[in-house]
Amino acid sequence: PRESRVGGIDKARRVLKRVYGYDSFRSGQEDVISSILGRHDTVAIMPTGAGKSLCYQIPALMLAGVMGGPGIGMSIVISPLKSLMRDQVSALQAVGVSASYLNSSLAPEDEARVMADIAHHRVTLLYCAPERLVRRDFRELIAATPVALVAVDEAHCVSQWGHDFRPEYRQIRDFLETCTPRAVVAAFTATATEHVREDIVSALGLRDPAQFKTSFDRPNLWFGTKKLPRRAKDDWIVSFARDHADQSGIVYCASRRETEELADALAQAGINAAAYHAGLPDERRSAVQDAFIDDDIRVIVATNAFGMGIDKPDVRYVLHHNMPSSIEEYYQEAGRAGRDGDPGRCMLLWNDGDVSFRTRQIDNTDREGDMPDADRQMLRTSRHDLLNAMIGYCGTTGCLRASLLGYFGETAPRECGNCSNCDGEFESVDVTREAVQVMRCVQDLGQRVGKGTVASVLHGAQSEAVAKRGYDRAPSYGALRSSSLPFVKDVIAQMVADGYLAVHMSNGAYPVLVFGPRADDAARGDFHYEIKREAAHTGSGGSGRGSGSGW
Ligand code: ADP
Ligand code: ZN
DSSP states (O other), X not given: OXXXXXXXXXXXXHHIIIIIOOSSOOTTHHHHHHHHHTTOOEXXXXXXXXXXXXXXXXXXXXHTTTTSSOOOOEEEEEOSOHXXXXXXXXXXXXXXXXEEEESTTSOHHHHHHHHHHHHTTOOSEEEEXXXXXXXXXXXXXXXXXXXXXXXXXXXXXXXXXXXXXXXXXXXXXXXXXXXXSOOEEEEEESOOOHHHHHHHHHHTTOOSOEEEEOOOOOTTEEEEEEEOOHHHHHHHHHHHHHHTTTSEEEEEOSSHHHHXXXXXXXXXXXXXXXXXXXXXOHHHHHHHHHHHHTTSSOEEEEOTTSOTTOOOTTEEEEEESSOOSOHHHHHHHHTTSOTTSSOEEEEEEEOHHHHHHHHHHXXXXXXXXXXXXXXXXXXXXXXXXXXXXXXXXXXXOSOHHHHHHHHTTOOOOSOOXXXXXXXXXXXXXXXXXXXXXXXXXXXXXXXXXOHHHHHHHHHTOXXXXXXXXXXXXXXXXXXXXXXXXXXXXHXXXXXXHXXXXXXXXXXXXXXXXXXOTTHHHHTSTTOOOEEETTTSOOSSSTTOSOOSOOO
């Protein structure tokens, strides 16, 4: 077999030791590397911090013949992240590997030099931005160069159903035709949902790929969620950073403005903090990043532009000032804590304003790109599903780790003892009766109306809109008259998040409540349902603006 020509896993282990200085592979790495060395197309699903890079770098070194033995060709790594390219390439060069990158940040003369190096077969590993793949000069060069492996990093970017669709990724499939004989293709992602995985296989045109998934559990990370009004979030973060002044941390915010405001607030409290977002000049961004890595800056307050490809192993905490738009995104960002295996804390702060904000973002999908209406509808629905799962995580009363791992398709112990819910840092309210009435009402109204209407019918609203449609004759009309309307809405929102209900787009393209995958459970005699008290409207104005959260 061809494997024996370049060597197998034993040789890979020697490369691991010689080039990187590590003694053993981490779980999952071995399987992926063996598969690539066996020249099989491969899909590897690994959480952030699991060590994806080595999975393609080691085969790349072996396939290029630089570790002794025959060379088959160079390897191309396709990555959307310029900062990752630069950092990985300099790390590789530092250990003597001939690595280069091609992206829009290169000066023309550097670009020409890299192209010449490729032409002379002097490049082992080439990092390359997806936009580059369509360029004719590049394709001509690649057509004349033996390519052994194409590694696609952040492969979920090829899928519309993922959380970070990038149309340029659709060019990869066509680009692969340029490599003759065809290179082995290995796709890497931290997104584990079925839909995305299938899309990766088909959109990249993988050939009968071997698929591997490592556990998403990160036992050294503590997870927490907390619902707080805007101002209280800032105070919480400042006081947390003060209590952990000798540790490095990342705080993620939803907007550039928030990163700057919060970085100022932290600086005023005497904490060495800096903002980081895509609106800052490149030099400023690299300066902040370098200072963070050297511990000259303790806290980075960033938008999601920060972190991909930053390899700082001793980040001790990742705080979220806002709710991300999906669990994938959250887990990827939170996962930047504790890569060294020592304890890390991940706290997600949120409120109804975040839910409204993320919902508005989805509704703005309408302004995104050119696509057929049906696609747009599906894209919106899938983004609502991603967001609902995120909301469910924030509101769940169960173990947070179990909730995360369950989302990634893993079974986990019911209680981890290392999250805010297992620590019992919340009070819950029994809403079994309310939930049963909600289900009845959705049924009464024929699974055809939105959350607001269901809530007001249950609340016994005497509006013309309700009377006109005869909703006031529904058996469940007024069944929750004694609860506040915002409270009923909170119960409904959590039921959607937990899968008792789902939101579908009606033909008229507005969201309606329908039964969810767990609807039958709510009809059982032993049904019992609790939600977090903090998530329930206490009437104190605690959750601030945007209490009519919607989805
Ligand atoms: P990912 O891309 O999956 O988020 P990286 O490839 O950046 O993860 O690896 C995360 C960290 O783990 C890096 O510091 C890397 O050097 C380290 N690492 C990877 N594999 C091993 C290993 N087998 N033994 C020790 N450390 C490893
Ligand atoms: Zn737990």
